[in-house]
Each structure stands twice: as structure tokens, then as C-alpha cells.
Amino acid sequence: MPGYHKPTEDASIEDFPQVRKARDALEDAESTLSSLQSDLESHKASLTKDYWHDDVFRALDGSCVSTEAGEYTYELCWMKSASQKSRKTGMSVGLGNFGKFSTEVVQDISPAHPGKLVEDERLVLQYSDGHYCWNGPNRSIKVIVECGEENRVLKVWEAEICVYSMRASSPAVCKVNGADASAAAKDYGKQGKPAKDEL
Ligand code: MAN
Numbered sequence: 001m002p003g004y005h006k007p008t009e010d011a012s013i014e015d016f017p018q019v020r021k022a023r024d025a026l027e028d029a030e031s032t033l034s035s036l037q038s039d040l041e042s043h044k045a046s047l048t049k050d051y052w053h054d055d056v057f058r059a060l061d062g063s064c065v066s067t068e069a070g071e072y073t074y075e076l077c078w079m080k081s082a083s084q085k086s087r088k089t090g091m092s093v094g095l096g097n098f099g100k101f102s103t104e105v106v107q108d109i110s111p112a113h114p115g116k117l118v119e120d121e122r123l124v125l126q127y128s129d130g131h132y133c134w135n136g137p138n139r140s141i142k143v144i145v146e147c148g149e150e151n152r153v154l155k156v157w158e159a160e161i162c163v164y165s166m167r168a169s170s171p172a173v174c175k176v177n178g179a180d181a182s183a184a185a186k187d188y189g190k191q192g193k194p195a196k197d198e199l
Contacts, residue, residue, distance in 0.1 A: 051079070052101055052123065056172040060151065065168065067153035074156045076168060082127045082141045084164075095141040095164055096127030104144060122146055123173050133162035141166055147174035 013019055051058040060078040067074055073085045074095075082095040102124045110118040123145045130139030141164040146154075148169025155167045 049079075050101065060170070060172060063151070065151050065153050067156065069156045074153060074164075074166065076143060076153055076166060078151070078170075079125070082130070082143070082164075082166070084139075093139065094130045095139045096130035099126050099128045102126055104142075106144060108146075120146075130162075136160075136162040138162070139164065143168050145170055145173050147171070 014023075046058075046061075051061070057079055062077060062080050064075055064077040064080075066076065068087065071087055073087055075083045075085065079098045081097050083092050084095055085092040103121050104124050105119050105121050107117045108120050110116040125143040125145065126140070127143065128138070128140040130141070133139050139162045143166045146167065146169050148154075149171060151168070151170045151172075153166060153168050156164060157166075158164050
């Protein structure tokens with residue numbers, strides 16, 4: 001038959017260009033499918049993730065703020081992780097990954113009567129399982145959030161070795177459903193998770 005070359009005895013079907021092309025197309029399709037599946041999984045995880053009352057931290061997820069304190073720069077990435085970076089060497093140490101929300105009563109200056117201390121219940125973002133600490137627990141940081149115009153780190157301290165605390169401000173906690181942030185934090189504390197609006 002003119003134009004037809006019979007494959008030699010040891011040629012496999014894999015050697016035909018059409019077969020190779022089809023296999024390449026299949027591999028491409030499989031890799032597209034697997035990347036779409038992983039996108040789907042991350043969207044599903046994001047939908048079920050707790051972003052606190054009214055999903056207020058969803059927009060901030062992964063965005064970061066930092067401050068310099070003493071010999072370190074502390075970076076807070078909302079809902080993700082926190083780190084302590086040496087200003088001298090640039091070495092970065094993980095202070096933990098975001099784990100859960102809680103609340104804490106703090107004493108602060110009364111906005112209405114400066115000079116007077118008042119108790120206020122604040123939202124806390126707890127980060128844990130940070131880098132190993134020689135002679136101490138794995139690093140962790142508690143981020144106490146108060147209402148403020150900007151997302152900002154206000155203060156960082158290390159109360160015990162490798163146990164850090166941070167005060168940060170964010171507009172995200174100022175108004176929740178018309179109620180003030182403190183009332184919302186109280187609500188959160190009672191229920192362990194935010195009350196969802198009835199549809
Ligand atoms: C580093 C820093 C400190 C910490 C010590 C513990 O110097 O992370 O904050 O107290 O390690 O060894």
C-alpha cells in the first residue's frame with residue numbers, strides 16, 4: 001500500500017504521533033482538572049472559615065501590618081500568621097499561625113472621661129504553634145484588637161519567654177450590625193462563635 005509504513009516489530013502503539021498527541025492532551029486536561037480541584041477546595045475552605053461576626057475579617061484575610069519595637073520588627077498578617085524579624089540580621093522567627101478567636105476584658109482609658117480607667121471586652125485573635133523556643137514553649141501571640149480608623153499594630157510585648165501579646169487596631173471591629181464592637185465581642189464570647197442572621 002503506497003504511503004503506508006508498517007511499524008517494525010518492536011515499535012509500540014505509543015510511538016504513533018496521534019497517540020502521543022492524545023496522551024499529551026490528556027495530561028494537560030488532567031493537570032487543569034487538578035488545579036481547578038485545588039481552587040475549589042480553597043474556595044470551600046474559605047466559605048466555611050470563621051471570619052468572626054458578619055465576616056468582618058474576610059476582607060483583611062492575609063493582609064499584613066507591622067511595627068518596629070526595640071531590636072525587632074513585628075509583623076501581623078490578619079487570620080494567617082505573625083512574625084518577629086531582627087532589624088540587625090533580618091532573621092525572621094514565626095510567632096504562630098492564626099488558630100481561633102476569643103475575647104478578653106482589658107482596662108483602658110475611658111473615651112468619655114480621660115484619666116478614668118474602664119473595663120472593656122475586646123476581641124482576641126490567638127496565633128499558636130510558632131517557632132521552637134529554647135527553654136520555653138513554642139512561640140505564640142495573642143492579638144487584642146480594638147476599634148481604630150486604621151489597621152495598625154499599637155504595641156507588642158513578651159510577657160513570658162516566647163509568649164507574646166500585641167495590641168492592634170482595626171476598623172473591622174468598630175461597628176457590627178449597628179452594635180458597638182464591645183457588645184459584639186461579648187456576644188462572641190458567650191456563644192463561642194458569632195450568631196448568624198436569620199435569612
Ligand atoms: C529571641 C527572641 C526573643 C526570645 C528569645 C528566646 O531572642 O525571639 O523574643 O525571648 O529568642 O530565646
